[in-house]
Amino acid sequence: VLNNILPYARLAFAEADQIRRLELLGKAFLKADGAAYEPAKAFKKVLLDRLPDLPERYIEAARAILEVSDRLALFRMLEGTAAALTVARWLIARYEHLKRSRGFLDFNDLITRTVALLSRPDAGAWVQFKLDQGIDHILLDEAQDTSPDQWEAVKKLTEEFFAGLGQREAVHRTMFAVGDEKQSIYSFQGAAPDSFAESRQLFAGRVRDAGFSFADLKLTWSFRSSDDVLAAVDRVFADPGIGRGISHDPDALSHKAIRTDAPGYVEVWPSIGAEMVDEPDDWTQAVDHAHAPAVRVAENVATTIAGWIGNGEIIEGRGKRLGPGDVLVLVRKRDSFVHALTRALKRRDIPVAGADRLSLPGHIAVKDL
Template sequence: MTERARAAYEHNGHPVSREAFYAIACDPTRSVAVEACAGAGKTWMLVSRMLRALLDGCAPHEILAITFTKKAAGEMRQRLQEWLEQFSHKPLDELTVELIARGISPQGSLEKREALQNLYRHLLEAGRPVQIRTFHSWFAALLGTAPLALLQQQGLPAHFELLEDDAEAVREVWPPFLQTVAESASLRADYEAVVARHGRSQTHKALAAALAKRVEFDLADAAGVVDASVPPFQLAYPDLAAFAEPAEALQTEACLQRWRSRASALGSEANKTPQKAADAIIDALACADVNQRLDMLRKAMFVAKEDRLSKNLEKFPAAQEAEPELQRLLVARRQHEAWQHQQRMARLARGLIAQFVVVKQQHGWVDMNDVERTALVMLADPVLSGWVQERLDARIRHLLVDEFQDTNPLQWQALHAWLSGYAGSGGGSAAPSVFIVGDPKQSIYRFRRAEPQVFIAAQAFVRDG
């Protein structure tokens, strides 16, 4: 659902009436992804689906509603409780109106209104309530059912304290990490090189960002993505592959001969500008440090801070010939510097994340990243996922996720793995209906790794799956 000038309500891109929209959104037999702005009645739709599922004979504990905060879960629980209590006292005619508003046909409303009136009592008698939970509490419940071997495989203690806020652990990791850096010659060299170029504050800020995304970093690292994300200059410039860094090309006899010839040609010009450039080239070629040599050639030929010939050299053939070669070496060096920085930061990030694991193990802590990652492993495994459901003693028939735009990629991967498993079940296990609602423009939990693109992926899954 989007607020557009041409239509307030849409279904698969086509305008529909308000009544038709809510009839689709509230139907528990359909899987639906609703994009709705603030004030559009998202919670109303979500709780209405719960009501209709219960009226269709679903047991309360077979409904799982997930949201992101304890406050939101409490509000949802309260809304359901208040409606059930109110409906238990309302006259049947008013209940007919309530049911029609939730997408049930007039005839169907007449048939179900007495059931709605009695629903409050039936739920009290059921003993087990509708599952309205936060993502973290549901994942934590899954972790509580995990086999000991899986916990060991994930590096988690059998007896742990769950950290809903990892700020204390993050504070504790820095002193031992910096001590490790100081004691390791290679890590110290990486750290000093990055700090020298970008400053201590920016270096620590970048490492803190990697720590916050540690699960994604580890998964990407295991897949080889981290090391491959910035290619070395040799891939783009295979003719420079023999050199450890691009500026070393300036040491070859052929290259030295080209630059001496250019210096000679520029020095023979009557104008002082090319003569000065020729003298600067000779000085550069005498420099032993190849990177300093490249900098001196750049200064001799190019506009300050730009990779192009200075205006006063543009008309001289020797300078014109030198320009593309010099530009190429400068671009290759920038690529090499980017690769070096990325490799250094990756090594430092690995060290920081590894130290974070040690700190948590020392305290017996498990954080929400551990919970989400273990949940993904459990739900993605066809054997474990069935075992999880058996241990939880609940078959989920209806899954509802509120404020879906605040879902992070790992949470969605876990849900996706679980729901996708039904496709290969051979019909032995019925997939739950899925209802997700949110507004991708309103993600407020980016600091929790929420990614609005996940909403778009989930919409496609619901539509196509």
């Protein structure tokens, strides 16, 4: 380790530029992954006997380098964020100018202007009075993906629903909302699952204060999955600290399967991280990418499937031997793992449909043209 520390340390103390000096000190005192060396392994016993305080002083120096490096990274992130916001501010202003000049309204404009209209003290009540004559029921689907502004519009539209007698005394106005906080995926459009829970409490109070019944129903039956899979999901989120990450419901998750006779099995594999692999200096030599996490996971999956087929695995509940067409691999996105898995399966002579979509400009064969 000293052979690594001393050369970089000499260069660092001779460097006038502070940023460059910090980088050299990092190379001298820290490992490639940014962590400090273990003093007992980094320095020989003879040296430690001569300098008993060396480990403490080394750890102190490494900690100082890490602290300054973190602060520098934060500053760079701040600079980058400020630059991005400057560009975004100009783009938004330009976009708004183009909309106004052409008389256009986008989706967000329709929502915000509706809320603004219904909230105006001089016109909001009149608009609600007119709407009250034509709206009998409001149905809100995928409520977990409803933004606060959209909820505000719904609240304004339903103010007269539960405020006593309306324009049509014989009509009983109702509202129905269905959603699942765990399936909220449109936060980039302003969706706020928190608003779902808050609005449910608000409407429950309004309805009951008006003397009507409010039904808060939970749909716990699954038509798609099996008991084994659902039980595994419930077990993962049984911890209150973890459960709060997906739902504001204080009750523990409990799912039940309609298909009670459907087989199921859940197996959790250990995660695979990246490994440091030295690439050859000679560019003509092939680079071994077999240690990439995606490739290693693909090899494990392909080996498992080959074992099932080779050992005559019987599909539970169907009584037939498993074949290549009985296996479906679900992925979060079509990335390098999909291609690695396809190659791994083909090397084992296992028929595979492969990816169902191909980006021609992004394919290596097209890039090489």
